[in-house]
Amino acid sequence: MERVELAGTDRRAWGIMVALASAMLLASLGTSIANIALPTLAEAFSAPFGQVQGVVVAYLATLTVSVVIVGRLGDVHGLTRMLLVGLGVFAAASLLCGVAPTLWVLIAARALQGIGAAFLMTLSMALMRETAGEARVGRAMGLLGTVSALGTALGPVLGGVLIPLAGWRAVFLVQVPLAVAALVLTVALLPRGAGKGEPARLRLREVMDRRVAPNLLTNVLVAAVMMTTLVVGPFYLGIGLGLTEAVVGLVMAVGPVISIVSGVPSGRLVDGWGSRRVMAAGLVLLAAGAFLIAILPGLIGVAGYVLAIAVLTPGYQLFQAANNTAALADVPKDRRGTVSGLLGLSRNIGLIVGASVMGAVFALGAGTANVTLADPAAIGAGMRLAFLTAGGLMIAAFLVASGTLFGRVARA
Template identity: 70%
Template sequence: MQQAEMTGSAKTERRGATLTLSLSMLLASLGTSIANIALPKLAEDFSAPFTEVQGVVVAYLAALTISVVIVGRLGDLYGLKRMQLAGLGLFAAASLLSAMAPDLTLLMAARAVQGVGAAFLMTISMALMRETASEARIGRAMGLLGTVSALGTALGPSLGGALIPLAGWRGIFWVQVPLAGLALILAIATLPADRARGKTRPAGLLAMLERRLIPNLVVNIVVAAVMMTTLVVGPFYLGLALGLKAAVVGLVMSVGPVISIISGVPSGRLVDAWGARRVLSIGLAMLAAGAFLLAILPEISGVAGYVAAIIVLTPGYQLFQAANNTAALADVPKDRRGTASGLLGLSRNIGLMSGASLMGAVFAYGAGTQDFIHAAPAAISAGMQLTFLLAGGLMLSAMAIVFAGAANWLCLFREKA
């Protein structure tokens, strides 16, 4: 009876921690997407050109990207719970400063601070989820984080669109303050206390790179680049090549996020049931198939072909995310999980930036122009085909990296060292 009560208590504590970490991840991803829809209003209120108000988004993303590995390291050195509380406090304070900013410069500075806070939330939440989840449910926990992240990204524009008419652009930041405060209270109450740490300092960044983590990081970059490519190229193809109205383009583009939300937790369950390696291979195969289908099907059947390809691609991404994060953190000692989570976040952000810039350049090359607005539909279609043929090839390369195994990468790294 006493053992059953202890087991029930442990489950309750684990659920509380899961709720806290999910809310933290939701806040970080919400902060990424909610400001985009306010850019026109910011340009109007501050009488600033679009290139200047865009800094409100760029400052957040740049600060997040630069900070992820550093905050992970801090978590390993000073305790994951302590750093999660610091991140939530920083995010709440930066949200408040953003809502009260009197000018665009101070708003961008506050958003940069908020991006640092988001780096804590994304990185430390993943490490804590790995620590609090039972061994049999690690994949499920990683899948849940993927679902919550997709939910926050998808919720941002719609929530922002509802708040701006009621409270102006400041409303999108005011709403984040109580949410961060609630998450902070929950974190204090539900997250497990940090373990006492010995005198030995956790391994540094280079030591982490000598592990089997390298293939997971490389593949993470490639996959993130391909997924960002769909967000960059998709609207141009749907609007300019297929001639869809903006509202319809938005509806079609929402298919991917909705599938991500639905497929995140089931993907984690498959990781727990089948193992990370098998699910990772299936996810990459679906990503490769989806990329090649994006190069072929829309030309044959228009919007239906585009949606069909996304239906293949997006679940593949969630399978990959749950499996890759699980595999990357599987053998990492507890005192290094913060750094490992930070490296995963850094590789993902590098991939997102590469997809926006490098794959965008490939699209322009295939279209034969950078003036997409005046380009012929056939030119946009040609750019689309070339871009996703390359994306499919990148996915095949990612599969080769996974199949080669981490041991070969480790030997290569040591030989060069």
């Protein structure tokens, strides 16, 4: 009898993890699936590219602005209840996107979809910490990392299939049944009262203590480095190495594929070794990978780039699983949503820093603001400077983490 009960409990726990993973997958899919439709949207609405970019920017902007507010709403009104609200908002916004009669209506609907995505990303992480047993918190966080990477990688592929078959509206309409399915799973599997806290006032400095702040800062630095690969990589591969667009796409897919494969194993390592040890290992791999990107491609070409990415990307997944687990480890239940929101905010800030500041470093190394006109040697110089800087950022992240890393490793 006891074995049957344990098996049932285990199946329910995995069911909850699948429901929360589906919410994270949906938010990540929404982030990437619209990008491939931009040329089609520009043609459909006879709009300049600068206006069409609003379809992507509106989603990311509202997601970034909303994550901390959403986290606090989850703490006050219940994480499960607010996740259901977010899934409803996301489904409705996806439908509005699919039937939008004008570009500006589409942009407004995408902004609403970004708010829904903030609920999905933030509260799924908090609920993973709430519902996962202590022995499997790391693998639960690793699963979220895997599905996040899967959604980001799947978006362009799914969009590329749907647009020729059914037009740009299908890119958004396909998300409606997916959101409804996630909603049904959440209603069926998640405990209704999970994460319900007291509606007490909470100052940000009460959450941003000396234990959580290093996790947030390192999250900013790591996200900036990962965005650098997405911003600088295509220029270096296309102009610096002279690869065709198809080959550039294949090489750029290596990172997401490795992320998908390494997410859950990274979480298992966190459960087995402790979050602090795994975080240290992840930051070391990230630093090594960044320095290798700066050096190896100049010596052995595209093989060197792929090899360096193969070192960098597992480091990112190790860091993500460990950092999220550590940040939420000792947080009271009535603050987990808020801390999850801060983790999302710090990641988005890092992505912005990577796209802007590290992009500027790349241009500085290339010796021109218009890198599309630079010759391969200049692009190579810019890439080296960008990733030497990225390696330095990872050393800085390791030093920030080491302020709590070695003093608490025995308790991890």
